[in-house]
Amino acid sequence: MTIPGSTDVVVVGAGFAGLSAARSLVRLGHQVVVLEGRDRVGGRSSTATIAGVPVDLGGTFVGPTQDAVLALAGELGCRTVPTYDRGKNLIRWHGRVRSYRSTIPRLSMMELFDVSRIQWRFERQCRLIRVDEPWNSPNAERLDGRTLEQWLRSVGAGASTRNLMAIMSRVTWGAEPDEVSMLHATRYIKAAGGLDRMLDVRGGAQQERFPEGTQQIPLRIAEELGDRVVLEAPVNRIERRPDGGVTVSGPAGAAQARAVIVAIPPQHRAAIEFSPPLPTAYTELAAHWPQGNLSKAYAAYERPFWRTNGCSGEALSDEGPVFITFDVGPGDGGPGILLGFTDARTFDRLPPAQRREQALAGFATLFGDAALEPIDYIDHSWGTERFAPGGPTAAVPPGSWTQYGRWLREPVDAIHWAGTETADKWTGFLDGAVRSGQRAAAEVAARLTA
Secondary structure, eight states: OOOOSEEEEEEEOOBHHHHHHHHHHHHTTOOEEEEOSSSSSBTTOOEEEETTEEEESSOOEEOTTOHHHHHHHHHHTOOOEEOOOOSEEEEEETTEEEEEOSSSOOOOHHHHHHHHHHHHHHHHHHHTOOSSOGGGSTTHHHHHTSBHHHHHHHTTOOHHHHHHHHHHHHHHHSSOGGGSBHHHHHHHHHHTTSHHHHHOSTTSTTSEEOTTOTTHHHHHHHHHHGGGEESSOOOOEEEEOTTSOEEEEETTEEEEEEEEEEOSOGGGGGGSEEESOOOHHHHHHHHTSOBOOOEEEEEEESSOHHHHTTEEEEEEESSSSEEEEEEOOSOTTSOEEEEEEEOHHHHTTSOHHHHHHHHHHHHHHHHOGGGGOOSEEEEEEGGGOSSSOOOSSBOOOTTHHHHHGGGSSOOBTTEEEOSGGGOSSSTTSHHHHHHHHHHHHHHHHHHHHO
16 A cells, blocks of 8 residues: 555554544544554554454453444454353452452451551542643642652552552552552542443443454454555654645655644654644653553463353452452353463463463463463553553653643644543543544544634
């Protein structure tokens, strides 16, 4: 595929945000070209197979109030199924495996009281946050001046509560609590509808999944768009022209357009040369909005033996590398498939054979020695990708929201911004990506028709 010499809009990035923007603009009658640096569409959504069953190496789940991505999936004919959650959940805590059936694991009475107390205080902070302009929230400077870990210690959170919040932080941002701004944490969780909505399976963000994988959604959009999508076309320069348009270029060629939508993570904007240079605040934003790192491991078995043992497949562990698991198998008849989120800090640097060995050992400490004998295995480390590494979303450090947040999605002439990090609802999720693309498309459409 070749890049056309001119078009109405260039979209940089063929993830959920970029493709949603392009689809909206095409439906409004505009000429669009999408430039994607990878050899595939989907961005942080990538579907592989294990034991013949599709599994998601990136974004996986959807749930109630994620209306944008669910509506898009419905239009494209992509079905969902409930995430398996029948039976008891497990937690490995201080060397002992216990069962529980609620969102909060069964700990001691004092630990349970402390978790509930901290959750109440955290959500009280969330109520004060302005999701659209968090830098204008009450106590914004104070909250953005400390990490989530520092806040937890300031309110006297016990060790078990801090450990549970660390698991939440790793799976949510791919970062530790001492790396994430408290303002970012509260804003992010409020944008998801609260801690329970974000963490729960039934009634929460993990309630459903796509049995054919999430990447089918961008693949079907790309099929609709046809040759408007150009793969292996990284963008390394965007020039604002005197006539108000832009020239977008890279090794694969250049295109002139009336507007451009940059639909990539904020950190990766730094890989593009802007001419004339963007205002300093935009450059600083890209440098202070880093991607987290999260890895995943899947093991497939002849049968979901944990179901036979009365387990849901959901588990938590205070020891790595596997720290949270889900059952994503197709049914009781098999194959049984366990998904494990793994700690990228220790997992990613291991050779493949050791990653497999340690992930299976992690599954076995939770579900028994039967987990050591899979019929298939696969893992993926987003932080080690050569192009646009990192995920699942940005792990925003202290000071970033109050100093740079107002420029996260503010256009610069004909340059507009999309990506799940720019969404005001379900930030960091597939739904936030779709919303951001549709919002950026509306901005550009208004500009083109002004």
